[in-house]
Amino acid sequence: MGDVLRSYLWQCANCKKCEVCDKAxxxxxxxxxxxxxxxxxxxxxxxxxxxxxxxxW
Structure with missing residues (x-):
């Protein structure tokens, strides 16, 4: 599971979007x-x- 988690691109707090609606x-x-x-x-x-x-969480 660790490899999967490390594969996600890091984003700054202001750039993060909801995984469902894709809105920040x-x-x-x-x-x-x-x-x-x-x-x-x-x-x-x-x-x-x-x-x-x-x-x-």
């Missing part, structure tokens, strides 16, 4: 994976989340 807007409603650093809007998840989960 609403970054205050976006969560980022602690392992691969990709992001998702809370509303784009299925089912949508009302708040970011606690702990590592």
């Amino acid at each position: 807007e609403g970054d205050n409603r976006m969560i980022f994976c602690d392992y691969c650093d990709r992001g998702w809007h809370l509303d784009c998840l299925h089912p949508p989340l009302s708040a970011a989960p606690e702990g590592k």
Whole structure:
């Protein structure tokens, strides 16, 4: 799994986009994976989340 995670291109915080909708807007409603650093809007998840989960995600 480590090789797969390392294959993702790194992006600065201002350049990251949601993996579902491909938009960067609403970054205050976006969560980022602690392992691969990709992001998702809370509303784009299925089912949508009302708040970011606690702990590592």
